[in-house]
Amino acid sequence: MVxxxxxxxxxxxxxxxxxxxxxxxxxxxxxxxxxFLRKIIAVYVWFFRGIPLLVLLFLFYFGxxxxxxxxxxxxxxASIVLGLISSAYQSQIFxxxxxxxxxxxxxxxxxxxxxxxxxxxxIILPQALRLSxxxxxxxxxxxxxxxxxxxxxxxxxxxxxxxxVATRTYEHLILYATAGLLYLILTFAGTKALRILEEKVRxxxxxxx
Amino acid sequence: MTNRDPILxxxxxxxxxxxxxxxxxxxxxxxxxxxxxxxxxSGAGKSTLLQCINFLVMPDxxxxxxxxxxxxxxxxxxxxxxxxxxxxxxxxxxLFDHLTAxxxxxxxxxxxxxxxxxxxNERAMQELKRVGLEEHANKYPAQxxxxxxxxxxxxxxxxxxxxxxxxxxxxxxxxxxxxxxxLNVIRNLVESGMTMLMATHQINFAAAxxxxxxxxxxxxxxxxxxxxEILFKPKNSRTKSFCSxxxxxxxxxxx
Numbered sequence: 001m002v003x004x005x006x007x008x009x010x011x012x013x014x015x016x017x018x019x020x021x022x023x024x025x026x027x028x029x030x031x032x033x034x035x036f037l038r039k040i041i042a043v044y045v046w047f048f049r050g051i052p053l054l055v056l057l058f059l060f061y062f063g064x065x066x067x068x069x070x071x072x073x074x075x076x077x078a079s080i081v082l083g084l085i086s087s088a089y090q091s092q093i094f095x096x097x098x099x100x101x102x103x104x105x106x107x108x109x110x111x112x113x114x115x116x117x118x119x120x121x122x123i124i125l126p127q128a129l130r131l132s133x134x135x136x137x138x139x140x141x142x143x144x145x146x147x148x149x150x151x152x153x154x155x156x157x158x159x160x161x162x163x164x165v166a167t168r169t170y171e172h173l174i175l176y177a178t179a180g181l182l183y184l185i186l187t188f189a190g191t192k193a194l195r196i197l198e199e200k201v202r203x204x205x206x207x208x209x
Numbered sequence: 210m211t212n213r214d215p216i217l218x219x220x221x222x223x224x225x226x227x228x229x230x231x232x233x234x235x236x237x238x239x240x241x242x243x244x245x246x247x248x249x250x251s252g253a254g255k256s257t258l259l260q261c262i263n264f265l266v267m268p269d270x271x272x273x274x275x276x277x278x279x280x281x282x283x284x285x286x287x288x289x290x291x292x293x294x295x296x297x298x299x300x301x302x303x304l305f306d307h308l309t310a311x312x313x314x315x316x317x318x319x320x321x322x323x324x325x326x327x328x329x330n331e332r333a334m335q336e337l338k339r340v341g342l343e344e345h346a347n348k349y350p351a352q353x354x355x356x357x358x359x360x361x362x363x364x365x366x367x368x369x370x371x372x373x374x375x376x377x378x379x380x381x382x383x384x385x386x387x388x389x390x391x392l393n394v395i396r397n398l399v400e401s402g403m404t405m406l407m408a409t410h411q412i413n414f415a416a417a418x419x420x421x422x423x424x425x426x427x428x429x430x431x432x433x434x435x436x437x438e439i440l441f442k443p444k445n446s447r448t449k450s451f452c453s454x455x456x457x458x459x460x461x462x463x464x
Contacts, residue, residue, distance in 0.1 A: 104303035107265050108362075112317040112369060113293030115285065122320050127307045203307050205351025 001175075004161035005182055011079050011147045011157060012186075016140060018083025023090030024129075028120060030091065031098050041091075048088035053149050056081050061153050078150035086143055093135035097128040130201050137194040141187045148183075158182050214277060216241045216404055217295075217373045222261050222271030224254075224428075231257045232268070233428040239373065239406055244399050246415040246436075247408040249425035250451060255408035256300070258425070259375045262406070263295045264288060275372065293321060296366030296374040301382050302358040304350040310337060310361045311346040314368050322369070336364035340394050356387030360394055367398075374398070376407035412455050416440055424448045 030041045048056070061077045072080075101124060109119035151159040162179040166172050215238035224232040232254045239245055247255045260266040262273060264282045273280045280291045304313050314333035318324045324332070337343045340360040350358055359379055366374060379395065380388045392414050398405065399418045409415055415422055416436040423433040424445070432445045443449045 102301075102303070104299060104301060105305065107260075108297070108299065108303035108305065110265060111263060111292060111295075111297035111299075112365070113289045113291075113321045114317070115289055118320050122316060123305050123307075127305075130307070203349055203351065205349045206306075 001158060001161045001165070001178060001182065004156060004158040005186065007075065007155065008144070008147050008157040008182075008186065011075065011082060011150060011155065012140070012144050012190075014079030015082035015086050015143050015147070018080065019086030019090045019139070019143075022083070022087035024094055024125070026087060026091035027094035027098060027128075030095050032116065032120070045088045045091060048085045053081070053085060053146055054152060056085065057150060057153055074150070074153040074155045078147070078153055078155045082143055082146060082150070085146075086139060089139055089142075090132075090136070093132050093139060094128060096135070097131040098124060100131060101127055127203075130198075130203065133194055133198040133201075137191045137198075140190045140194065144186055144190065145183060213240055215239055215274075216276060217262070217406070218274040218277075219262060220272040220274070222258065222268045222273075224257055224261055224266065224268050231428050232261065234271070235425075235428070235430060237423065237430065237433075239404055241404055242402045243420045244403075244405045244407065244418050245421045245423060246419040247406065247423050247425055248410070248412065248415060248439075248451070248455075249431075253425040254428040255425055256377050259297075259377045259406065259408060262375055263292050263297055265297070289321075293317075293369050294372045296369060296371030298359070298362055298366060298374065298376040298379045300378040302350070302355070302362045304358050304362055304365070306350050309347050309349055310342060310353065310357075310364075313350070313361055314365045317365065317369050333364070333368055336368045337361070339367065339397075340364045341390075354387060355383045356390045359383065359391045363391075363394055363398075373404045373406065376405060376409070378408050378410065380409065380411060410455060412440065412452070424451065426451070 026041055026044070029037050033041070051059075057078065060081050061074065065072055065077065105123055105127070106119055109123045110116070114122070147157055148159040150157060151163065154160065158179050162175050166175045169175070218238040220236050221234045222232055222236070223230070223234050235254075235258055237245070247258070249255055257266055261268040261271070264273075264280075267282065273282075275291060275294060280287060282288050305316065308316060311330060311333050314336050315326070315329040318329035318332060319326055334343060334346060337346050340363055342357060342360055342364065345353060345357060350361070353361065363379075376395070380391050383391065388411070392411065395405075395407070396418060407415075419436050421433055422436050422439040424431045424439060424443070424447075426447055432439060432443060432448045439448060440452055443452060
């Protein structure tokens with residue numbers, strides 16, 4: 001089960017990372033993009049937020065990927081699917097953070113002669129990402145628990161290992177309680193780490209809550 | 210002041226929001242070293258006009274000339290280069306909240322002018338000194354008073370070596386006791402020969418530093434001329450009533 005934890009952590013980190021690198025440009029596109037781009041993004045977000053995780057896992061693992069002739073391991077597919085879903089949710093966290101910044105920040109950057117791209121990279125994102133950390137920690141705890149569903153693809157994560165042992169030993173109570181405890185520990189460790197990060201990058205002069 | 214060609218000229222700038230006309234064909238020009246002050250009631254279009262001049266708000270029609278060159282705001286490169294030469298001071302400062310005072314001043318040099326970080330910081334420090342804030346270089350905006358923030362924002366604009374500065378009610382968001390320090394900095398700029406267009410309600414200050422006062426209302430220029438003329442013997446009745454109202458509110462000693 002400890003090995004399972006490592007697989008779980010792998011899936012969650014992969015998903016969070018993919019969600020981050022896709023979620024940021026998606027959020028930027030949705031806030032600053034042309035109407036056509038915004039429409040495409042809206043469909044993307046609707047798709048990945050609207051379909052249950054289990055359906056998407058099967059759809060990709062047994063449907064899309066074989067159709068494309070790709071034979072990826074269950075671990076990879078689980079990370080990608082969770083990552084795509086997370087990118088949809090994370091994009092909304094970032095979008096909210098960007099929109100919460102005063103309009104004057106972008107104006108002041110433009111007034112200096114910055115291109116919009118430079119203004120977004122140097123002025124908007126450094127502030128928006130800081131504001132995103134609390135929402136991000138929420139997203140982490142959700143993905144962590146969603147990762148249990150990837151057991152259905154046979155990813156050897158906590159839930160799969162627990163189930164495997166439980167069917168052999170019949171020690172259901174103690175085993176699933178342990179699994180629950182592992183998730184609790186991982187949630188605590190992750191949110192605590194993000195809390196420390198939040199404090200570390202806090203802009204001096206702003207109150208912490 | 211001088212008979213040279215105008216450094217900044219705007220021609221027939223108009224702007225509508227929906228069906229509401231904010232600016233109706235505004236034209237004006239400023240020569241090098243001149244200070245012109247925009248006055249007028251809230252909603253007159255002063256802010257929108259200033260923001261149209263450096264295309265933070267896109268005017269519907271009209272032309273802007275810097276040094277005799279018409280600016281094509283559709284060409285991004287040209288627009289960005291133009292904006293570097295036009296310093297902008299906002300009513301609510303708009304300092305970058307995640308950067309120290311020094312970084313606020315140097316970021317334009319580093320990211321826009323592509324100057325080396327060490328040189329940029331040196332230059333930024335000079336500008337902070339000029340506004341009397343070198344001791345606060347490493348503080349963040351949230352740790353500064355309103356007056357200090359506005360002075361940082363002036364330093365930020367100055368660091369870019371602007372040819373013209375646009376000031377949008379630079380003291381309106383400040384507590385009364387902080388207005389003086391900002392006005393002092395602006396007065397120094399006037400004396401150093403900076404070319405400026407400033408919207409303000411500080412009539413006394415305007416009278417002291419302006420080469421010309423421009424009275425705006427409902428998106429048009431009602432009257433313009435030397436301060437003595439506009440403030441003491443305005444031809445237009447609306448200018449007159451505005452000046453006397455301002456006089457009451459701010460307790461200026463105009464009459």
